[in-house]
Amino acid sequence: xxxxxxxxxxxLASGVLLLSAVGIVWGRPLxxxxxxxxAQGAALAAIPVLGGAYRHDWYLLGVGLxxxxxxxxxxxxxxxxxxxxxxxxxxxxxxxxAGERHETGPLLGTSASLMVTAGAVxxxxxxxxxxxxxxxSPSTRAAPVALAVVxxxxxxxxxxxxxxxxxxxxxxxxxxxxxxxxxxxxxxxxVVELGASLDLLLFVLVTQVLTARMRVKFGGTxxxxxxxxxx
Amino acid sequence: xSTAACFAGVLGGVSLSGAAAVAAVPTRVSAAASGLAxxxxxxxxxxxxxxxxxxxxxxxxxxxxxxxxxxxFAADATSGLFLLVIGAVSVVAGLYTVGYAAHGHLGRAPxxxxxxxxxxxxxxxxxxxxxxxxxxxxxxxxxxxLLVLAEWRREQVRAAALSYAAMTQxxxxxxxxxxxxxxAAAPGHAETFPALRDAAVHLGPGPxxxxxxxxxxxxxxxxxxVPLHVWLxxxxxEAPGPVSALMSAAMVNLGIYGIVRxxxxxLGPGPxxWGLVLLAVGALTxxxxxxxxxxxxxxxxxxxxxxxxxxxxxxxxxxxxxxxxAAGRPAVAAVAxxxxxxxxxGHAAFKTLGFLAAGGVAAVTGQRDLxxxxxxxxxxxxxxxxxxxxxxxxxxxxxxxxxxxxxxxxQALTHAVAAGGTLLAxxxxxxVGVVALTTGLGVAxxxxxxxxxxxxxPRSEGAQRAGEVPATMIAAMALGAISCGVLAVAPxxxxxxxxxVLPELPTGTAxxxxxxxxxxxxxxxxxxxxxxxxxxxxxxxxVLLALAAARWGSRRRPAARTAALWTCGGGGLTSRMEYTxxxxxxxxxxxxxxxxxxxxxxxxxxxxxxxYLLEKVSYRSWVHDTVEVVLxxxxxxxxxxxxxxxxxxxxxxxxxxxxxxxxGLLVALVVVL
Numbered sequence: 096x097x098x099x100x101x102x103x104x105x106x107l108a109s110g111v112l113l114l115s116a117v118g119i120v121w122g123r124p125l126x127x128x129x130x131x132x133x134a135q136g137a138a139l140a141a142i143p144v145l146g147g148a149y150r151h152d153w154y155l156l157g158v159g160l161x162x163x164x165x166x167x168x169x170x171x172x173x174x175x176x177x178x179x180x181x182x183x184x185x186x187x188x189x190x191x192x193a194g195e196r197h198e199t200g201p202l203l204g205t206s207a208s209l210m211v212t213a214g215a216v217x218x219x220x221x222x223x224x225x226x227x228x229x230x231x232s233p234s235t236r237a238a239p240v241a242l243a244v245v246x247x248x249x250x251x252x253x254x255x256x257x258x259x260x261x262x263x264x265x266x267x268x269x270x271x272x273x274x275x276x277x278x279x280x281x282x283x284x285x286v287v288e289l290g291a292s293l294d295l296l297l298f299v300l301v302t303q304v305l306t307a308r309m310r311v312k313f314g315g316t317x318x319x320x321x322x323x324x325x326x
Numbered sequence: 327x328s329t330a331a332c333f334a335g336v337l338g339g340v341s342l343s344g345a346a347a348v349a350a351v352p353t354r355v356s357a358a359a360s361g362l363a364x365x366x367x368x369x370x371x372x373x374x375x376x377x378x379x380x381x382x383x384x385x386x387x388x389x390x391x392x393x394x395x396x397x398x399f400a401a402d403a404t405s406g407l408f409l410l411v412i413g414a415v416s417v418v419a420g421l422y423t424v425g426y427a428a429h430g431h432l433g434r435a436p437x438x439x440x441x442x443x444x445x446x447x448x449x450x451x452x453x454x455x456x457x458x459x460x461x462x463x464x465x466x467x468x469x470x471x472l473l474v475l476a477e478w479r480r481e482q483v484r485a486a487a488l489s490y491a492a493m494t495q496x497x498x499x500x501x502x503x504x505x506x507x508x509x510a511a512a513p514g515h516a517e518t519f520p521a522l523r524d525a526a527v528h529l530g531p532g533p534x535x536x537x538x539x540x541x542x543x544x545x546x547x548x549x550x551x552v553p554l555h556v557w558l559x560x561x562x563x564e565a566p567g568p569v570s571a572l573m574s575a576a577m578v579n580l581g582i583y584g585i586v587r588x589x590x591x592x593l594g595p596g597p598x599x600w601g602l603v604l605l606a607v608g609a610l611t612x613x614x615x616x617x618x619x620x621x622x623x624x625x626x627x628x629x630x631x632x633x634x635x636x637x638x639x640x641x642x643x644x645x646x647x648x649x650x651x652a653a654g655r656p657a658v659a660a661v662a663x664x665x666x667x668x669x670x671x672g673h674a675a676f677k678t679l680g681f682l683a684a685g686g687v688a689a690v691t692g693q694r695d696l697x698x699x700x701x702x703x704x705x706x707x708x709x710x711x712x713x714x715x716x717x718x719x720x721x722x723x724x725x726x727x728x729x730x731x732x733x734x735x736x737q738a739l740t741h742a743v744a745a746g747g748t749l750l751a752x753x754x755x756x757x758v759g760v761v762a763l764t765t766g767l768g769v770a771x772x773x774x775x776x777x778x779x780x781x782x783x784p785r786s787e788g789a790q791r792a793g794e795v796p797a798t799m800i801a802a803m804a805l806g807a808i809s810c811g812v813l814a815v816a817p818x819x820x821x822x823x824x825x826x827v828l829p830e831l832p833t834g835t836a837x838x839x840x841x842x843x844x845x846x847x848x849x850x851x852x853x854x855x856x857x858x859x860x861x862x863x864x865x866x867x868x869v870l871l872a873l874a875a876a877r878w879g880s881r882r883r884p885a886a887r888t889a890a891l892w893t894c895g896g897g898g899l900t901s902r903m904e905y906t907x908x909x910x911x912x913x914x915x916x917x918x919x920x921x922x923x924x925x926x927x928x929x930x931x932x933x934x935x936x937x938y939l940l941e942k943v944s945y946r947s948w949v950h951d952t953v954e955v956v957l958x959x960x961x962x963x964x965x966x967x968x969x970x971x972x973x974x975x976x977x978x979x980x981x982x983x984x985x986x987x988x989x990g991l992l993v994a995l996v997v998v999l
Contacts, residue, residue, distance in 0.1 A: 202981060218992075218995070218996075222995045222996060246991075246992075249984075249987070249988040249991060250988070252984045252987075252988070253981055253984045253985045253988050254981070256981075318980045318981070
């Protein structure tokens with residue numbers, strides 16, 4: 096792989112990463128958000144895979160494949176089971192989670208969220224400059240994109256109401272953090288990556304159970320309604 | 327020759343296997359297991375102390391024990407002295423626990439923690455690096471906190487534990503900050519004690535003063551120095567008997583150890599104002615605490631205040647030593663240092679005995695209130711004698727084991743005036759006055775504790791039902807009483823230890839001869855000597871002579887007749903006619919009204935028919951800790967107000983909390999990058 100191809104493909108992956116995050120911020124249907132998350136996971140996994148292929152680092156390639164399996168397949172798969180299937184496909188009597196297919200009434204409107212997203216990208220580029228200046232290379236130049244994804248994850252966490260959206264938001268945040276790590280360093284130690292992945296898997300499994308319990312207990316997963324529980 | 331690390335390992339092994347044994351054995355024998363394990367830890371400490379004093383423990387570094395820094399252990403004679411004291415107290419307290427806990431006063435968890443606490447206290451003097459010291463200091467604090475909480479079902483215990491937890495953590499933070507500033511000056515930020523000692527000369531006067539003040543505050547709070555003492559009179563009395571003894575006779579000493587180790591040996595010798603600060607803090611502590619002890623009505627609270635008082639006196643002695651060393655009078659400084667060390671040992675002996683006796687009384691009668699005790703001399707003769715010996719020591723009178731230390735202190739102070747300087751000429755007479763006042767009030771407090779608490783007639787059902795404590799507790803108290811007696815009449819037993827400790831201290835005999843503690847206690851450079859042994863012989867001879875004379879004089883007296891006691895026609899004597907602790911201390915309370923600020927509730931209810939006929943008169947008074955009321959309450963109120971303000975930000979909405987986090991992230995990003 097030539098240096099030029101590598102750089103182009105790397106930037107493509109970063110672009111997909113960013114665009115999928117923007118898509119998640121934009122879209123309301125949860126099913127779409129989960130699919131975008133899978134795309135984002137694949138884009139994230141592409142970064143170490145490309146790096147490994149370019150530098151002939153098999154070890155990094157392995158890490159990338161592990162990331163791909165976890166973030167593009169396993170986690171979105173688990174999440175998809177939390178989203179009720181579209182209307183018409185199931186018996187109407189079994190529709191326990193009606194109204195859980197869409198993100199309802201986010202705390203910030205779609206257009207306002209997109210404005211903030213644009214602001215976040217600008218901010219990420221502004222604060223990312225010193226990081227890039229440490230060691231300018233094609234991969235570190237893409238680091239501000241990953242920072243922007245982190246900021247978008249935070250934005251999603253703050254504004255979304257549904258439990259599934261919250262998990263999507265958290266995973267977006269984590270994808271961003273992982274992307275920063277992959278872009279700024281030439282590979283994360285396998286132990287660290289394995290630990291982080293295991294954490295992530297456990298987090299999703301636990302929240303999956305929690306979401307199901309919430310749905311049974313309260314008939315919905317609107318976190319705004321949990322306010323009464325304080326103290 | 328073994329290493330200090332080996333010894334620390336043995337200590338840890340004994341303590342932890344003791345704790346495991348307590349957890350494993352059946353409940354029936356868990357008390358015995360815990361007591362014997364604690365005693366075994368104590369014996370290990372005594373052996374280690376002897377080795378350390380003899381200089382047989384090499385310094386060592388254990389890399390795997392603490393991540394990143396490793397753990398350093400070393401033992402010199404100073405460590406050895408503290409090991410010996412703490413080890414001896416642990417042996418006695420452990421033996422006592424066997425009988426005390428068998429009464430069912432202690433659960434399994436506190437019993438398991440007890441040997442670990444003793445072990446942690448013994449490792450602290452062995453630490454030779456900042457991290458190691460802080461680690462074992464914290465283990466000691468946490469285990470003692472668990473032990474204070476042994477009777478957590480009572481509200482006062484929980485309040486005391488909370489106060490203790492807050493103060494011990496604040497103290498820890500102060501020590502941590504001080505040592506971090508200190509270690510930052512060492513080349514390569516080395517944190518071992520030898521490196522710190524070398525770094526002390528490079529430390530500027532500002533950081534040096536900061537290190538001194540921070541470590542003094544941190545270690546001083548553990549030693550119960552005013553105004554950081556407030557936890558001590560709460561936590562020490564609420565702990566079970568043997569734990570009170572361990573805390574009051576062993577743990578507080580480590581506060582003094584910290585001051586000696588860090589501020590004298592590593593950082594010092596310092597400028598003169600360090601000594602003056604120590605003197606002032608010690609004097610304030612001594613007078614304030616003994617005053618509180620004199621008006622206290624709770625037997626164990628009185629003893630706890632007495633602990634604070636004695637730590638104050640030790641601090642006065644250390645301060646005097648520092649001032650004199652800075653003024654170029656090493657001989658007298660050595661006398662003052664000796665006074666501090668002798669008094670520390672003596673205090674450990676009599677305070678162990680006092681708390682063990684008081685713990686026995688509290689266990690048997692269910693009472694600690696002196697106003698409700700009394701009449702214990704007949705049902706509990708051994709405990710009464712034991713407390714008497716302890717009270718004699720605490721009063722600082724001749725034949726008590728607190729006497730030699732206080733006498734040495736007064737000698738050092740009276741010979742310090744000649745050291746020169748206007749300031750000394752002003753400060754020293756004041757300090758002599760403080761010591762005299764402290765001793766006087768201490769006598770009053772101890773007479774009250776012994777006279778009102780143990781003599782006369784019982785004032786409550788609990789005191790009436792009292793019986794003697796079990797044999798193991800008696801054996802422990804006997805050990806304590808024997809140590810008190812030996813220290814009182816033959817302070818020479820301390821010579822082998824002190825002769826090696828004093829040359830290690832900058833205010834000790836590094837620059838001059840020390841006092842000779844033989845049969846005759848002689849002081850070089852100052853004209854004073856006393857012989858506790860000859861004094862004891864003289865007193866004994868005098869008592870025998872008086873008895874013989876009385877017998878001889880009673881030859882011609884008519885035989886005694888038994889008749890009813892004349893009681894002004896008021897019927898038989900009742901316990902309501904006795905002095906109570908409150909009434910005994912009332913004159914003192916009135917004299918020191920401005921300092922003590924007691925709350926008094928005086929209600930007179932007259933009959934409706936005539937205002938001159940009274941139906942009922944009730945009188946209650948409480949003495950609060952003035953320092954706590956004046957210094958702590960406003961701070962606590964401010965913190966509570968700030969917390970109320972912060973609660974407004976807590977809406978309970980997850981999104982609000984997430985938004986706070988996001989805002990924090992943004993601020994961090996913008997500020998840092």
